[in-house]
Amino acid sequence: MITIELGRRLNQLKLNPAQVLVLGFAGLILIGATLLNLPMASQDGKSIGFVNALFTSASAVCVTGLVVVNTATHWTVFGKVVILILLQIGGLGFMTLATLVALLLGRRITLKERLIIQEELNQFTLSGLVKLTRYVIISTAMIEGLGALLLSTRFIPTYGFIKGVSFSIFHSISAFCNAGFDLTGESIVPFVDDVVVNLTIIFLVIVGGLGYTVYMDISQNRKFKKFSLHTKLVLIISALLLLVGFLVIFIVEYNNPATLGKLSFKGKILASAFQAMTPRTAGFNSIDTGAVTNTTAFLTIILMFIGGSPGSTAGGIKTTTVGAIVLAIISVIRGTDDVEVYRKRIPHDLVYRALAVVGIALALIIFVTMILSLTEKDASFLDIFFETTSAFGTVGLSRGLTPNLSVLGRLIITLTMFAGRVGPLTMAFAFAKKQKEYKGTYRYPEERILVG
Helix, strand or coil: CHHHHHHHHHHCCCCCHHHHHHHHHHHHHHHHHHHHCCHHHECCCCCCCHHHHHHHHHHHHCCCCCCCCCHHHHECHHHHHHHHHHHHHHHHCHHHHHHHHHHHCCCCCCHHHHHHHHHHHCCCCCCCHHHHHHHHHHHHHHHHHHHHHHHHHHHHHHHCHHHHHHHHHHHHHHHHCCCCCCCCCCCCHHHCCCHHHHHHHHHHHHHHHHCHHHHHHHHHHCCHHHCCHHHHHHHHHHHHHHHHHHHHHHHHHCCCCCCCCCCCHHHHHHHHHHHHHCCCCCCCCCCCHHHCCHHHHHHHHHHHHHCCCCCCCCCCCCHHHHHHHHHHHHHHHHCCCCEEECCEEECHHHHHHHHHHHHHHHHHHHHHHHHHHHHCCCCCHHHHHHHHHHHHCCCCCCCCCHHHCCHHHHHHHHHHHHHHHHCHHHHHHHHCCCCCCCCCCCCCCCCCCCCC
16 A cells, blocks of 8 residues: 555646656655664664664665675564565565556556656556556566465475475575575575575576566567567576686685585585576575675676666666677677667667666766775775676675665665666656757768767
8 A cells, every 4th residue: 555655746746757756665665764663673672773774674675685794694584574575675676566556446647657657667668558557466476376386385394384385485486586685694505505496596586587577478478489578588698607617716716615615516516506597686695695706706796787677676787788789789780780680670779778787887886986986995806896897787686795785885875776777767857957859950060979
């Protein structure tokens, strides 16, 4: 009811869809921070402090997973339930859940609400948005339910029935939403060589990071050649990133005694696959992230920056954004004017949009890294760079810096998580002054500049 009321209130204001999304997510974060700041949310019966509550709420709504306190030991059942609700809303999007409530109440979805849903789900047209929203809700419930069932086969024998069931539900939702929050206190480290736990969470994270339009396309067409260009690029780029990540981590960390070196061969395979998957904005870890080599840490930064795919629960600049830019580079090298792949042509305006996303994202990460280098003087540059990229990509991995951040550092990371969840281009559209469009018959004269 909170989400539908929040959406209704924002719709009454004269705001564009981007502004509604920004204010909507900001409102949810503030509500969550208020609840988590209550003494009843903490085990010691004391308020955690608004900055820490705000950081945790932002991390949950932005499905990041960075934490300033141990989720398992600090929060009461009330606090953990609040976090679970926030990350579920954050993963699906507040307008998606508001639409579900509206449909259940039999209320008509207005044109403005459809425009906001279109922006939130990153769709091209308004056609079929309500149908897609229903599909999102139903498929999410089914996938999270399956994940919880599989995890319960390991968690119930380990933690007992009630705790095992609650752990299974929490981790299934957290994994599918690519959130990274955990209740074990050590992420997935205690289950580093458990096949069921590792493969289940890997499955949930990957499916959550592909995007609803992708597996809707897969379920309808079933053959690769019939898939849309978007689905083909998402599947190919995602597979390549996972494969490259797995091979590099397996080779580089194989003999590292602090990570893979102490594991069996099966454990090395599982841990390498898990660590290759988790930068896709999942935030879980099965080995000590702070103990990996600089090579693995830098690769992780690259993977976190790319993230998942559009219209999914994942963050980052998205796989198809990278795909569009790489294809554009190939077209320039080949000397062709059009960006072509699979006998399809990608419009130039989408390539420009991809360049804008990457440019804004890089500028934000560089700026935040520079500021944190001033505020967190005791931290290494690699740890700061890693933390910033993790926050922007809504990943949640950390090399141990998060709990030691200064108050200013926590606020900066909070804003970075928020920008990463909403999206750099959406943020730009929300704050940019609306320009009057000129559709006249004239164009400015062309003049060349030297490039490269």
